[in-house]
Amino acid sequence: MGSTHYMGLLADNQPWNLLLFMAVPVVLAETIAVTELAILFRRDVPRVVADLNRYAGLVAGFYFVGVVVYLTKHAVIPLTTSGGWRGWVDVVAVGFYLLGVVPLLGMSLLETRAVGAGWDDRRRLQVHATLVGLFLVVAHVAMIAGMLDPGVVAGWEPTHVMHDGSSMVGMTH
Template identity: 85%
Template sequence: MTTTAPSAPGTAPHPAPHRADPGTTARAAALAVALLVVVGVALALPVWPAGEDMGSTHYMGLLADNQPWNLLLFMAVPVVLAETLAVTELAVLFRPGVPRAVAALNRYAGLVAGVYFVGVVVYLLRHAVVPLTVGGGWRGWVDVVAVGAYLLGVVPLLGITLLESRVVGAGWDGRRRLAVHATLVGVFLVVAHVAMIAGMVDPAVAGWEPTHLMDDGATMPGMTH
C-alpha cells in the first residue's frame, strides 16, 4: 500500500493538471487547415475586371462589376448562409422539438459561413482595401462605413463557426451556447444591413467631391474617370 505525504498546514492540495480534450484539438486543427486553404485560394485569385465607374460607393461598385459572379460570390452566398442561420435559429430558439434536419442545417450553415467569409475578407483586403487606402481612393466616410461594415461581418460569422465546430464553448451548456450563437447571428445582421444602407448612399450626398486626374497631374472636378 502506498501513502501520500500530508499537505503542509494551510495549503490546499494541488489540483490535477488540465488536459486538452483530444476532440477539441482535432477540431481546431481541422478548422485551421480549412482556413489556411481558403486564405491561400483567396490570395492566389487575381483581381477581377471592374466595370464602368459610376461614382457610387465601392461596395455597390463591387456588386455591380463582373456580373453575375461578384453578386453571387460577395452578396448571394453570404446572405443565403446568414438568412439560413437566422431562420433556422428562430426554430431552434422557439421550438423545443426542432426537427433534426433543421438543427443540422443551422449547424452546417454556421460551419461554412465563417470559413467562406474569411476568404472573402482576405480577397477584398488584398484587392480593394489596401489599394484604396494606399492610393487615397476612398469616396468619403460613407464609402469607408459601407466597406468596413461589410468586412466586419467576418467577426460574428467566424465566431459562429468556432462555436459550431466546438473549438470555442465545448464545455458550455446548451443554453449558453444557444444564447451566444443567437447574439452572433444578430450582430451579423446588424453590420450587414449597415453595409447595405451605407453602400446605397451616393458618396456625393455625404460630402465626397469626385475628381479626375489629368495627364499633367491636375484634377478636374465632377468626374471619377
C-alpha cells in the same frame, strides 16, 4: 452621381461578384437566422433544421474569412494606399461589410467547438443567437451605407460624371 466601392463591387463582373460577395453570405446568414428562430421557439426541432443551422453556421464564417482576405488584398489595401476611398461613407460601407466576419467566424468557431467547448447547450444557443443578431446589424449598416451616393454626403465628389452616371475621378473638361 457616384457609388460606393461596396456597390461597385456588387455591380462589377456580373453575376459572379453579386453571387460570391452578396448571395452566398446572405443565403447562409438568412438560413442561420430562420433556422435559429425555429430552434429558439420549438422544443422538438426536426433534425434537418438543426443540421442545416449547424452546417450553415460552420460554412459561413470560414467562407467569409476567404472573402475578407481577398477583398483586403485586392480592394482595401489598394484603396487605402492610393487614397481612392470615396469619403467616409465608402469606408463605413466596406468596413462594416468586412466586419461581418466577426460574428460569422464566431459561429463557425462555436460549431467546431473551438469556442465554448465546455458550455452547456443553453449558453451556446444564447451566444449563437447573439452572433446572428450582430451579423444582421453590421450587414444592414454596410448595405445602407453602401447604397448612399458618396456625393450626397460630405467628403467625396467625383471630378467628372459621365452620362451613364459613372465617374472618372481626375478627369475634367
